[in-house]
Amino acid sequence: MVHREYHKLASLCKGVRYTVRQPVFRPRRMCYSVPKIEELAPLGSVIENAKRAAAYRAVDENLDVFSHKVIGVGSGSTVVYVAERLGQYLKDARFKDYVSKFTCIATGFQSQQLIIDNGLNYGVIEQNPNIDIAFDGADEVDHQLQLIKGGGACLFQEKLVSTSAEKFIVVADSSKRSPKLLGVNWRQGVPIEVAPPAYVKVKNELLSQLNAASVVLRQGGKAKAGPIVTDNNNFILDADFGQIENPKELHDKIKAMVGVVETGLFIDNAAKVYFGNSDGTVEVMVK
Numbered sequence: 698m699v700h701r702e703y704h705k706l707a708s709l710c711k712g713v714r715y716t717v718r719q720p721v722f723r724p725r726r727m728c729y730s731v732p733k734i735e736e737l738a739p740l741g742s743v744i745e746n747a748k749r750a751a752a753y754r755a756v757d758e759n760l761d762v763f764s765h766k767v768i769g770v771g772s773g774s775t776v777v778y779v780a781e782r783l784g785q786y787l788k789d790a791r792f793k794d795y796v797s798k799f800t801c802i803a804t805g806f807q808s809q810q811l812i813i814d815n816g817l818n819y820g821v822i823e824q825n826p827n828i829d830i831a832f833d834g835a836d837e838v839d840h841q842l843q844l845i846k847g848g849g850a851c852l853f854q855e856k857l858v859s860t861s862a863e864k865f866i867v868v869a870d871s872s873k874r875s876p877k878l879l880g881v882n883w884r885q886g887v888p889i890e891v892a893p894p895a896y897v898k899v900k901n902e903l904l905s906q907l908n909a910a911s912v913v914l915r916q917g918g919k920a921k922a923g924p925i926v927t928d929n930n931n932f933i934l935d936a937d938f939g940q941i942e943n944p945k946e947l948h949d950k951i952k953a954m955v956g957v958v959e960t961g962l963f964i965d966n967a968a969k970v971y972f973g974n975s976d977g978t979v980e981v982m983v984k
């Protein structure tokens with residue numbers, strides 16, 4: 698009987714000793730569930746839709762909530778959605794007990810904040826050297842899943858985390874996919890992290906020994922006068938080698954220079970790349 702009918706019945710029965718009880722309406726308790734990708738409201742921009750689709754799919758298809766314990770969370774604008782998705786799993790009662798015991802390893806200050814802001818446990822790699830799975834973005838991906846990373850100056854810790862992970866999953870929008878080689882879409886050059894006193898020596902060697910077309914000490918622009926200083930207190934050189942036929946060989950030669958901390962060439966590291974398209978579809982590249 699609906700509410701209105703109880704009132705009607707009560708007034709008809711005035712003077713008669715009937716007791717009409719008001720029904721108790723209890724709102725149904727809504728449990729939080731990880732939102733389904735196909736039911737998400739679109740974001741304000743197509744590129745953000747693409748990044749979110751790639752990141753959410755990558756987490757859903759690769760994270761084993763019940764057995765993974767140590768999770769690497771990378772840097773950049775795409776991995777923001779990885780941390781967001783992990784935070785959604787944390788809120789879901791079906792997964793909470795497991796996700797609340799995850800230890801998340803950062804690749805720099807930004808990623809540390811992402812972990813904390815999404816309510817996840819932050820841990821350090823020194824105490825968790827074996828990472829079950831790591832997620833990160835990329836600046837360019839070639840046809841063999843070799844990567845250029847470091848556009849956001851986080852490459853050293855990213856490489857530390859990704860090479861410490863049993864499985865490394867890359868998330869990106871489809872503009873990061875090279876038709877074949879590295880250096881086609883990403884024209885800024887290979888990011889190279891160097892110890893500050895060595896930057897001139899390394900720059901000269903990149904030009905003279907490896908025939909870089911240009912080598913630029915990355916500047917802070919409006920945000921900082923002078924060069925960018927990484928989370929490890931180093932500088933970044935961006936070295937333009939044009940299209941890179943053999944990224945492994947190039948990486949090895951750069952890495953051998955005294956003063957180089959790490960290169961942004963990630964070789965034989967990624968297991969899968971999730972490319973988000975502007976229509977929200979996702980393509981997966983597997984080695």
Ligand SMILES: O=C[C@H](O)[C@H](O)[C@H](O)COP(=O)(O)O
Nearest residue numbers: 773774775834847849850851
């Ligand atoms: O140093 C930055 C990292 O390598 C990023 O993962 C990379 O630049 C991709 O960033 P985004 O997801 O913002 O394109």
